[in-house]
Amino acid sequence: MLxxxxxxPLMISSLIEHAAAFHGDTEIVSRLPExxxxxxxxxxxxxxxKQVANALAELGVRHGDRVAxxxxxxxxxxxxxxxxxxxxxVMHTVNPRLxxxxxxxxxxxxxxxVLFFDITFAPLVSGLASSFDSVEYFVAMTDREHMPDVxxxxxxxxxxxxxxIGRQSTHYEWPEFDECSASSLCYxxxxxxxxxxxxxxxxxxxxxxxxxxxxDTIDIHSGSVILLVVxxxxxxxxxxxxxxxxxxxxxxxxxxxxxxxxxxQLMKAEGVNQxxxxxxxxxxxxxxxxxxxxxxxxxxxxxxxxxxxxxxPLSMIERFEKDFGAEAYQGWGMTxxxxxxxxxxPLPKHDALDPADRRSLRLKQGxxxxxxxxxxxxxxxxxxxxxxxAFGEVWVRGPWIASGYYRGEGGDKLDGEGFxxxxxxxxxxxxxxxxxxxxxxxxxxxxxxxxSSIDLENAAMGHPAIAEAAVIGVPHPKWQERPLLVAVLxxxxxxxxxxxxxxxAERVVRWWLPDDVVFVDELPHTATGKVLKITxxxxxxxxxxSQPE
Ligand code: ADP
Numbered sequence: 001m002l003x004x005x006x007x008x009p010l011m012i013s014s015l016i017e018h019a020a021a022f023h024g025d026t027e028i029v030s031r032l033p034e035x036x037x038x039x040x041x042x043x044x045x046x047x048x049x050k051q052v053a054n055a056l057a058e059l060g061v062r063h064g065d066r067v068a069x070x071x072x073x074x075x076x077x078x079x080x081x082x083x084x085x086x087x088x089x090v091m092h093t094v095n096p097r098l099x100x101x102x103x104x105x106x107x108x109x110x111x112x113x114v115l116f117f118d119i120t121f122a123p124l125v126s127g128l129a130s131s132f133d134s135v136e137y138f139v140a141m142t143d144r145e146h147m148p149d150v151x152x153x154x155x156x157x158x159x160x161x162x163x164x165i166g167r168q169s170t171h172y173e174w175p176e177f178d179e180c181s182a183s184s185l186c187y188x189x190x191x192x193x194x195x196x197x198x199x200x201x202x203x204x205x206x207x208x209x210x211x212x213x214x215x216d217t218i219d220i221h222s223g224s225v226i227l228l229v230v231x232x233x234x235x236x237x238x239x240x241x242x243x244x245x246x247x248x249x250x251x252x253x254x255x256x257x258x259x260x261x262x263x264x265q266l267m268k269a270e271g272v273n274q275x276x277x278x279x280x281x282x283x284x285x286x287x288x289x290x291x292x293x294x295x296x297x298x299x300x301x302x303x304x305x306x307x308x309x310x311x312x313p314l315s316m317i318e319r320f321e322k323d324f325g326a327e328a329y330q331g332w333g334m335t336x337x338x339x340x341x342x343x344x345x346p347l348p349k350h351d352a353l354d355p356a357d358r359r360s361l362r363l364k365q366g367x368x369x370x371x372x373x374x375x376x377x378x379x380x381x382x383x384x385x386x387x388x389x390a391f392g393e394v395w396v397r398g399p400w401i402a403s404g405y406y407r408g409e410g411g412d413k414l415d416g417e418g419f420x421x422x423x424x425x426x427x428x429x430x431x432x433x434x435x436x437x438x439x440x441x442x443x444x445x446x447x448x449x450x451x452s453s454i455d456l457e458n459a460a461m462g463h464p465a466i467a468e469a470a471v472i473g474v475p476h477p478k479w480q481e482r483p484l485l486v487a488v489l490x491x492x493x494x495x496x497x498x499x500x501x502x503x504x505a506e507r508v509v510r511w512w513l514p515d516d517v518v519f520v521d522e523l524p525h526t527a528t529g530k531v532l533k534i535t536x537x538x539x540x541x542x543x544x545x546s547q548p549e
Contacts, residue, residue, distance in 0.1 A: 009176055009177070009178065009179035009202070009203075010179045010202055010203050010206035010207070011086075011174065011176060011177075011179065011202050011206075012082060012085040012086060012183055012202050012205055012206065012242065013049075013082065013085070013086035013174035014174075014206075015082065015206075015209070015242055015245040015246050016042075016045065016046050016049050016082040016086065016245055017046065017174065018245065018246065019042040019045070019046065019244075019245040019246070019248055020042050020043050020045070020046025020047075021046075022248060023042045023222065023248025024041060024042055024043035024046075025041055025042075025043065026041060026042050026222070026248050026249070026250050027039055027040070027041055027250050028040045028041060028042065028044070028045055028075050028078060028250070028251050028253070029250070029251070029252045029253065029266075029270055030073070030074040030075045030076075030252075030253040030255060031074075031253070031254050031255040031257050031262065031266060032074060032255055033072055033074070033118045033119055033120045033142075033255050033256055034119065034142060034146050037266075037269075038074075038075065040075045042245065042248065044075070045075060045078055045079050045082070045245075046082075047170040048075070048076070048079035048083070048165065049079045049080075049082035049083035049086060050083070050168075050169070050170050050171065050172035051079075051083070051165045051166070051168035051169070051170060051172075052079055052080055052082075052083025052084065052165055052168075053083050053086055053087045053172045053174075054168040054169055054172055055164050055165050055168050056083070056084065056087055056089060056114070057087070058164075058168075059113075059114055059136070059137055059164075060113075060136075061087070061089050061113055061114060062088075062089070063087070063088035063089065063175075063177065063181075064088065064089065064090065064181070064182065065089045065090065065113050066089070066090045066092045066110045066111060066112045066113065066185060067080075067084045067089050067090065067091060067092060067112065067113065067114045067115075067116070068092040068093075068094050068107055068110065068112035068114070068115045068116070068135070069091070069092070069093050069094060069115070069116045069117070069232075069233070070094050070096050070103075070115065070116070070117040070118065070121045070124065070125065070233075071093075071116060071117060071118045071121075071141060071232070071233070072118055072120070072231065072232075072253075072254075072255040072256045073228050073229075073231060073232045073237070073253035073254060073255060074118075074141075074253055074255055075253070076116075076141045076161065077141075077232050077253075078232075078241055078251070078253075079165075080116060081184075081232070081236075081241050081242075082245070084184075085183040085184055085202070085205075086174050087174075087175065088175055088177055088181060090182045090183065090184060090185050090199070091183065091184040091185070092106075092110050092112055092184070092185040092186075093184065093185075093186055093232060093233040093234075093236070094106060094107065094115075094187075094233060095187070095189065095231075095233045095234070095527050095528070096121055096124060096233065097527035097528075098187075098189065098195065098527045100124065100127065100128055102194070102195055103124070103128060104128050104131040104132065105194055105195070106187045106195055106197070107128075107132050107134070107135065108131075108132065108133050108134065109187075109194075109197065109406070109407070110185055110187075110197060110406070111133075111134040112132070112134055112135055113134060113135065113136055113137075114135065114136065114137045114138075114139065115132070115135045115137070115138050115139070116139045116141055116161070117138065117139070117140060117141060118141050118142075118255075118256075119140055119141070119142050119146055119147075119148045120256055122140065122148035122149070122150050125138060125150060125152075125153070126150045126151050126152045126153065127152070129150070129152040129153045130152055136157065137157055137159055138150070138153050138157055138158050138159065139159045139160070139161055139164055139165075140158065140159070140160055140161060141161045142160065142161055142162070143160070143161070143162040144160055144162060144163065147160050179201070179202045179203040179206070180201050180202070180203050181201060181202055182199050182200070182201055183200050183201055183202045183204075183205055184199075184200045184205070184236060185197050185198070185199050185200070185406060186198050186200070186233070186234075186235055186236065186335050187335075188334075188335045188336065189526050189527040189528050194409070196405040196406070196409045196410050197405055197406030197407070197409070198235075198335050198336050198402050198405065198406070199402075199405075199406045200236065200338065200400075203399065204338060204399055204400040205236070205239075205242060205338070205400070206242075207371060207399050207400055208239050208242075208338045208340060208371070208400040209239055209242040209243050209246050210246070211340065211369050211370055211371050212238075212239040212240070212242075212243045212340055213243045213246055213247050214369070216343065216345050216369070217331075217340065217343050217369050218238075218239075218240070218243065218274075218276070218306060218331075218340075218343070219274075219304065220240070220243045220244060220247050220249050220274075221247050221249065222247055222248040222249060223249075223273075224244070224247070224249035224250065224273065224274055225249070225250045225252060225270060225271050225272050225273050225274070226240060226244060226249055226250065226251055226252065226272070226274050226275065226276065227252045227254065227263070227266065227267055227270075227272040227274075227275040227276075227277075228240055228241070228251055228252065228253050228254075228275075228276060229254060229258065229263065229275060229276060229277030229278075229281050230276050230277050230278065230308075230309075234309075234335070234528055235333075235334070235335045235338065235339040236338070236339075237276075238276055238306075238308060238331070238333075238339055238340065239338065239339075239340060240276060250270075252266060252267075252270045252272055254266055258281055258284065259284060259288070260284045260285045260286070260287055260288025260289070261288050263281070263284070263285050263288075264285060264288055264289070264295070264300075267300050267302065268299070268300055271301065272300065272302060273301055273302060273303045273304075274302070274303055274304040274305070274306065275302065275304070275305050275306065276306040276307075276308070277305075277306075277307065278307065278308065278309040278310055278528070278529040278530075279307050279309075279310050279311075279312060279313065279316060280310075280468070280525070280529050281529075282305065282307070282316060282320075283316075283467060283468060286316075286319060287467070287490070287491060289323065290490070290491065290492075291491075297323045297324045298323070298324060298325050300324060302320075302324050302325075302326040303326055303327065304326060304327050304328075304329065305320050305324070305326050305327070305328040305329075306328075306329060306330070306331065307328065307329070307330045307331075308330055308331040308332065308333065308339070309528060309529060309530060310529070310530055310531075311330070311363075311365075311436065311454045311457065311458060312328060312329070312330035312344075312362065312363070313457070313458050313461040313462070314359060314360075314363060314458055314461070314462055315461050315462050316328055316461075317359050317362050317363075318359065321355075321359070328362065329343065329344045329345055329362055329366070330343075330344045330362070330365055330366065331343045331344065331365070331366060332344075332365035332366060332424075332434065332436065334422060334424075336401065336402040336420060336422075337372070337396060337398075337400065337401050337402070337420075337422070338400035338401070340369060340372075340400075341368065341369070341372045341374070341396055342365050342366035342367055342368050342369065342372070342374070342433075342434045343366040343367065343369060344361075344362055344364055344365055344366030344367075344433070345366065345367070346358060346361055346362075347367075347431065361433070363435070363458065364429070364433040364434065364435040365426070365433075365434050365435060365436050366433060366434060367431065367432045367433055367434070368432060368434070371398045371399060371400060372396055372397075372398040372400075372401065373396065373397045373398055373419070374394060374395070374396050374428070374434065375394075375395050375419060376390070376391065376392040376393065376394055376395075376426060376427070376428055377392045377393055377395060378392045379392075381415065386428040386429060386430055386432065387427075387429070387430065388427050388428070388429030388430065388433075388435075389427060390427060391425055391426060391427045391437045391450070392425065392426075393421060393422070393423070393424070393425055393440060394422045394424045394425070394426050394434065395415065395419035395420060395421050395422065396419060396420055396422060397417070397418050397419045397420065401420050402420060403418075403420075423439055423440050423441065424436055424438070424439055424440070425437045425438050425439070425440055425443060425450075436454055437450065437452045437454065437455075438450070438452055438453055438454055441533075441534075442472070442473075442533050443473075444471070444472070444473035444481050444482075444483050445473065445480055445481050446473075446476075446479045446480060446481055446482055446483070446511065447478075447479045447480065447511075448480075449511075451471075451473075451483050451511075451512050452512075453470075453471040453472065453473075453483070453533075455508065455512075456469075456471040456483060456485065456504070456508060456512060456514065457469045457470060457471050459504055459507040459508050460485055460487060460500065460503075460504060462503075462507070463495065463499075463500060463503045464490075464493065465489050465490055465493035465494065465495035465499075466487050466488070466489065466490065466495070466500070467488045467489060467490040467491075468487070468488040468523055468531075469485060469486070469487045469488070470485075470486045470487075470523055470531040470533060470536060471483050471484065471485050471486075471514060472484055472486065472533050472536045472537050472540065473537070474515070474537075474540055474541070474543050474545060475541065476515070476545060482514075482515040482545055483512065483513075483514040483515065484514055484515060484516050484517075484518065484540055484543060484545070485500065485504075485514040485516070485517045485518070486517075486518050486520055486523065486536055486540070487500065487517060487518070487519055487520070488519070488520060488521065488522060488523060489519060497516070497517040500517045501513060501514070501517065515545040516543065516545050518540070518543070523536070524536065
């Protein structure tokens with residue numbers, strides 16, 4: 001017997017309709033690539049999204065067509081998020097930090113018909129335009145006054161945002177269609193091989209959004225003032241543009257201005273009380289505060305600093321707590337998982353823990369949220385126990401987990417039970433807290449045992465002189481591989497190899513101790529802000545370990 005409830009499709013357009021109707025006055029603040037800070041509201045974004053929809057119709061974009069963006073976080077990008085998907089077209093957020101040839105590859109692979117770009121990317125677009133086979137129109141996201149010169153694009157195909165969007169009607173009826181229709185497309189950065197496309201649907205996005213807002217997930221509500229540091233070209237910016245619309249939160253968007261000073265000023269001026277970003281952005285903020293000891297970061301009133309994409313170091317948890325009075329927590333997931341899978345929030349029973357144990361708990365990536373089933377398996381695919389000790393590859397299943405890649409790239413991914421392989425290795429404890437040991441391709445195998453690079457990096461970053469650290473496996477004649485620590489020192493600090501090893505010796509088991517420490521000015525990063533270990537491994541392949549045992 002079927003229930004008698006209305007069968008209404010879950011549509012992304014319903015989010016912006018809701019935000020405009022019930023939270024119309026709530027502000028959206030963006031620092032534009034052009035420089036100034038612009039204030040708009042959910043009501044304005046609602047109107048803009050409808051203008052985008054009308055403009056796309058005029059440009060001949062139809063249901064299912066792909067529309068690309070090369071853009072920072074801003075109100076214009078937000079209007080595109082809703083306007084493009086709302087019409088039934090597919091919003092393809094292109095990561096501008098990919099190599100230019102990868103950008104050409106994915107625009108052609110996606111067959112994007114229109115490309116919206118921030119003026120910062122005019123030189124990039126100019127250089128690549130002739131390699132884009134399918135793009136008919138290029139829209140510079142600015143006004144007439146700031147229109148860039150973009151050699152390589154014929155004048156009739158280069159449009160100005162204010163002309164093409166600004167003159168449209170703000171009336172538009174959002175269409176209703178199958179909720180499983182594609183809504184957005186995001187390519188993984190692909191450290192090896194070509195990037196692969198993850199194609200989200202209206203249904204997957206809406207279910208992910210509902211769960212993202214929950215108290216134990218990201219805890220977003222109408223009182224939230226969110227600094228969206230995570231770029232909107234990463235995994236739909238962890239769902240927050242949608243979640244903020246669903247609950248009417250205020251969004252503060254930094255555009256390209258991610259240096260410590262700009263981020264600090266924006267947080268202060270706008271009363272930001274929660275924020276999301278990869279740990280490296282917070283390191284820039286900390287470096288700015290190091291240079292300005294007169295600033296008391298408590299004045300910000302920040303409550304939560306959410307991180308993801310890389311492990312949250314203990315030193316960062318402590319610093320947010322001590323200097324900001326804020327709670328840092330992490331989530332784990334990937335582009336293929338929309339991205340939220342687990343979130344590291346304490347349970348009520350943890351209230352009784354002493355502060356140091358509560359902090360240690362936050363080093364775990366977190367507990368599964370409803371909608372995501374998780375298993376860890378051994379090399380033969382057998383499920384491993386949730387005892388906090390056994391570790392194996394993490395597989396996930398759920399309505400916002402990819403079933404495969406766009407246009408079948410990479411082949412069938414799911415196992416017989418429909419789980420997706422994440423390529424991450426973790427333990428899960430009896431409370432369901434998942435703790436990442438490594439990515440399968442980064443694990444260090446020493447004498448048949450595994451050394452967790454994540455744990456070692458965490459321990460190293462606890463040293464007051466270390467700003468950033470990466471641990472890689474280096475070939476070793478006896479042990480197969482041994483860990484090498486590559487570290488960046490904090491400005492104005494010094495430390496020797498011996499200092500660091502002595503510090504680590506008190507924190508990790510003896511056989512985990514790196515065989516050597518190398519200091520560098522900078523670590524290589526991927527387009528999504530992770531340390532590019534593949535490059536480090538190549539660079540240090542022949543590194544003479546100082547203590548061959
Ligand atoms: P990429 O294109 O580099 O895969 P993603 O943003 O999809 O980019 O990255 C997902 C990966 O990031 C995960 O598989 C995991 O290895 C890593 N990651 C995500 N969150 C965390 C976290 N909290 N701690 C450690 N690693 C994380």
